[in-house]
Amino acid sequence: MLRIGLTGGIGAGKSAVSGRLAARGAVVIDADKLAREVVAPGTPGLAAIREAFGDDVIADGALDRPALARIVFADEARRRQLNAIVHPLVGARTAELMHAAWPEAIVVHDVPLLVENGLAPAYHLVVIVHAPVDVRIDRLHRDRGMTTDEARARIGSQATEEQRRAVADVWLDNSGSLAELEKSVDTLWDDRLVPYEANIRERRNAWRSGRAEIVPHDPTxxxxxxxxxxxxxxxxxxxxxxxxxxxxxxxxxxxxxxxxxxxxxxxxxxxxxxxxxxxxxxxxxxxxxxxxxxxxxxxxxxxxxxxxxxxxxxxxxxxxxxxxxxxxxxxxxxxxxxxxxxxxxxxxxxxxxxxxxxxxxxxxxxxxxxxxxxxxxxxxxxxxxxxxxxxxxx
Structure with a gap:
C-alpha cells in the first residue's frame, strides 16, 4: 500500500486536507483521534496519566485536556513524560489499522508531530499543510478560543517552517480559501497518489518521456x-x-x-x-x-x-x-x-x-x-x- 505522512502546524488546516483525501478514497488514520481513544475513560492509558500527573488532570472520570495541556506545554520534561505514555499506545493502534487496510489502499497517516518525532522516512511521501503564522493564530482564536499568547505558545512548541520544508515532498499552501485547498488536494490525488500506488503494485516505473533537458543547478x-x-x-x-x-x-x-x-x-x-x-x-x-x-x-x-x-x-x-x-x-x-x-x-x-x-x-x-x-x-x-x-x- 502507499503510505502518506500528513502533517502541519496547529491551525494550518491539516484536518481539511485529511477530510478531502478521505472523500477521494484514502484510508485516513488520525493520530489525534487515536491519542484520544487510547486515553478514554477506563483505558490503561488514562490510568497511566493519572498516576504520572495526578488527579488534577482528571474531571468526571475523563482526561481534562486543558489542564494537562497547561502542564505539558509549559514544561518540556513533563511533555516528554506524557509522550512516553501515549506514543507507544498510539503506535500499536496505528499498526493494527494499517494492517487491516486493503493492499491497494492509499493510507494517509495524519500525524501532528511527524516532523518533531523524526517519522518522515517511514512514508512514501510526506505532505505538509502550511499557512502563515498570523492566519493560524486567527484560526486558533476563532475555532478553539485560544488567546494570542496561547496560540503563539502552541505554534512555538512545534517544528519550524524550515524543519518542515526539509521533509516535505508536497507543500500545500492553505492561506487561501477552502475551495483552493481542495483543488490542490484533488490534483495531488489524481496526478500523483493514485498513479504512485498503481506503479508500486504493478512493479512499474513512472513513465518518463521527452527530451534530455539540461537545467540550471537546483539548490534543493x-x-x-x-x-x-x-x-x-x-x-x-x-x-x-x-x-x-x-x-x-x-x-x-x-x-x-x-x-x-x-x-x-x-x-x-x-x-x-x-x-x-x-x-x-x-x-x-x-x-x-x-x-x-x-x-x-x-x-x-x-x-x-x-x-x-x-x-x-x-x-x-x-x-x-x-x-x-x-x-x-x-x-x-x-x-x-x-x-x-x-x-x-x-x-x-x-x-x-x-x-x-x-x-x-x-x-x-x-x-x-x-x-x-x-x-x-x-x-x-x-x-x-x-x-x-x-x-x-x-
Whole structure:
C-alpha cells in the first residue's frame, strides 16, 4: 500500500486536507483521534496519566485536556513524560489499522508531530499543510478560543517552517480559501497518489518521456536526495552498507537533468537481487533492461561492472537508483567522478559544456546517456590523477 505522512502546524488546516483525501478514497488514520481513544475513560492509558500527573488532570472520570495541556506545554520534561505514555499506545493502534487496510489502499497517516518525532522516512511521501503564522493564530482564536499568547505558545512548541520544508515532498499552501485547498488536494490525488500506488503494485516505473533537458543547478536537489536516502536507509537497514547521492545533481553549481541519481551499496550482487522487492515496496521498481555499467580498461572484466537498476514509481520525482557492490570499479568510479567534479571547477565547467551540447544533439534520455560515455573515458585519467594528488578514497 502507499503510505502518506500528513502533517502541519496547529491551525494550518491539516484536518481539511485529511477530510478531502478521505472523500477521494484514502484510508485516513488520525493520530489525534487515536491519542484520544487510547486515553478514554477506563483505558490503561488514562490510568497511566493519572498516576504520572495526578488527579488534577482528571474531571468526571475523563482526561481534562486543558489542564494537562497547561502542564505539558509549559514544561518540556513533563511533555516528554506524557509522550512516553501515549506514543507507544498510539503506535500499536496505528499498526493494527494499517494492517487491516486493503493492499491497494492509499493510507494517509495524519500525524501532528511527524516532523518533531523524526517519522518522515517511514512514508512514501510526506505532505505538509502550511499557512502563515498570523492566519493560524486567527484560526486558533476563532475555532478553539485560544488567546494570542496561547496560540503563539502552541505554534512555538512545534517544528519550524524550515524543519518542515526539509521533509516535505508536497507543500500545500492553505492561506487561501477552502475551495483552493481542495483543488490542490484533488490534483495531488489524481496526478500523483493514485498513479504512485498503481506503479508500486504493478512493479512499474513512472513513465518518463521527452527530451534530455539540461537545467540550471537546483539548490534543493541535495535536500530532496537526502529525503530519498533516508527512506532507503529505513527500508533496507543493514542490507545496505551505505546510500549516496551521486551524479550531476550531487555536484554544486553543475547544470543537470532534473533526475536524482542515488546509489545503494551492498556486499554482493546476490544481495542486490535480494533487496529488489523491498526497493519496489519503498517506491523504486526494478528496471531489468540495465544490468551493468560499461567496463573501463583498468578492469575490463564485465562481471565486475554488474549492477541492479531501479527507477521511481513516484510520478512527481524522477530517480535513477543504482545498486552496486561496494568496492567494485563501477561503485568506485561513481563516487570518484562526483568528488572530482565537486573539487575541480575547470572539469565541472568542461563537463557542463559537453552535457549541454550533447543534450541539444541527442533528443532521448537513452541516446544522451550513451553519447556521454566517451567524455567519461577521456576524463577518467584526469580524475584518477586528482585522486592520487588529493589522497582521495571512496
Amino acid at each position: 536537489w541535495p535536500v530532496q536526495a537526502e529525503r530519498i536516502a533516508n527512506r532507503l536507509r529505513t527500508a533496507l537497514g543493514e542490507r545496505a552498507t551505505r546510500v549516496d547521492h551521486i551524479g550531476s545533481t550531487s555536484v554544486p553549481d553543475l547544470a543537470a537533468k532534473d533526475i536524482l541519481d542515488m546509489m545503494v551499496s551492498v556486499r554482493s550482487i546476490e544481495d542486490a537481487d535480494a533487496i529488489a522487492d523491498t526497493l519496489n515496496d519503498a517506491g523504486f521498481p526494478p528496471n531489468p533492461r540495465i544490468r551493468s555499467d560499461e567496463p573501463k580498461p583498468a578492469d575490463p572484466d564485465p562481471a565486475h561492472w554488474a549492477k541492479r537498476y531501479h527507477n521511481n514509481a513516484d510520478p512527481g520525482r524522477t530517480v535513477n537508483l543504482h545498486v552496486r557492490v561496494e568496492g567494485w570499479p563501477n561503485w568506485r568510479y561513481a563516487l570518484l567522478f562526483r568528488d572530482w567534479l565537486r573539487a575541480d571547477a575547470g572539469a565541472r565547467a568542461d563537463y557542463e559544456r559537453h552535457k549541454l551540447a550533447l543534450a541539444a544533439e541527442h533528443g532521448s534520455y537513452e541516446a544522451y546517456a550513451i553519447a556521454k560515455e566517451p567524455w567519461f573515458d577521456r576524463a577518467l585519467p584526469l580524475a584518477e590523477a586528482w585522486s592520487k594528488q588529493a589522497g582521495w578514497s571512496a
